[in-house]
Amino acid sequence: MKSISVKSNAEIKKMRTAGKLVAEVLDMIENYILHDITTEELNEICHNYIIQKQKSIPACLGYNGYPKSICTSVNDVVCHGIPNIKQKLKEGDIINIDVAIIHNGYYSDTSKMFILGSPSILSKRLCHVAKESLYLALHLIKPNLPLYKIGQEIEKYVKKQNFSVVREYCGHGIGKNFHEDPQILHCDNQDQGIILKPGMTFTIEPMINAGSNQVRCMKDGWTVKTKDRSLSAQYEHTILVTKNGCEILTLQEKENISAVLYN
Numbered sequence: 001m002k003s004i005s006v007k008s009n010a011e012i013k014k015m016r017t018a019g020k021l022v023a024e025v026l027d028m029i030e031n032y033i034l035h036d037i038t039t040e041e042l043n044e045i046c047h048n049y050i051i052q053k054q055k056s057i058p059a060c061l062g063y064n065g066y067p068k069s070i071c072t073s074v075n076d077v078v079c080h081g082i083p084n085i086k087q088k089l090k091e092g093d094i095i096n097i098d099v100a101i102i103h104n105g106y107y108s109d110t111s112k113m114f115i116l117g118s119p120s121i122l123s124k125r126l127c128h129v130a131k132e133s134l135y136l137a138l139h140l141i142k143p144n145l146p147l148y149k150i151g152q153e154i155e156k157y158v159k160k161q162n163f164s165v166v167r168e169y170c171g172h173g174i175g176k177n178f179h180e181d182p183q184i185l186h187c188d189n190q191d192q193g194i195i196l197k198p199g200m201t202f203t204i205e206p207m208i209n210a211g212s213n214q215v216r217c218m219k220d221g222w223t224v225k226t227k228d229r230s231l232s233a234q235y236e237h238t239i240l241v242t243k244n245g246c247e248i249l250t251l252q253e254k255e256n257i258s259a260v261l262y263n
């Protein structure tokens, strides 16, 4: 039996604070997503902001030996792209920036896509579908929802759009630990008997490919790319299951969805 923690009100308060802070990192970094900036520069800006301004800890740095403070996944990179001094952003690139922090003992984790300049129709649609696949899941979350429905509904929608869902990486419970039970699958999956309860906190972070869902990990041990080199996009939020829906703990100021959803 999996041990899924239900957070107390005091814990929820801390997770709200951590969520607000990590969302602010994405808000902040948007102004720096410009032609010719390197992914290493983006890493340094986020790293310094998290430590100096937010008095927080970048959760990715040193996590299982990961060498940087954020993940920067460009174009055909699905996830865990490592910031690099030699990698400059160029016109039309799509980049996912994934940031996680620890504040006052609690983790929060969020990511979004940025597009450089004028995107192709395909890039724009892929990023849109990735975001919508996360949002549709957020509109499902409520107590007594069987967990497997999240993945089922995400995959149904994505397939209709002729894109594919990566199976190897999933969302996760989060709180005092970066990755807790349960795993949140984003594809059609078996009912494990897990039912959502108020006070659960977890991430949803679907990775959507323009081509096949097959991926491979590079020799650096981290960077995951699409096997067919097609584009990939991802959005991630940390959420709390409430009495009658969910609360998005990592909502950004300019985001077009309410923080509190009644489902």
Ligand code: MF3
Binding pocket: 059, 060, 061, 063, 064, 066, 070, 071, 080, 098, 099, 100, 109, 205, 236
């Ligand atoms: N932030 C990623 C997630 O969504 C985890 C990255 S682990 C790292 O779960 F080590 F690559 F940073």
Ligand code: CO
Binding pocket: 109, 171, 172, 203, 205, 236
């Ligand atoms: Co995550």
Ligand code: CO
Binding pocket: 098, 099, 100, 109, 110, 111, 205, 236
């Ligand atoms: Co993340």
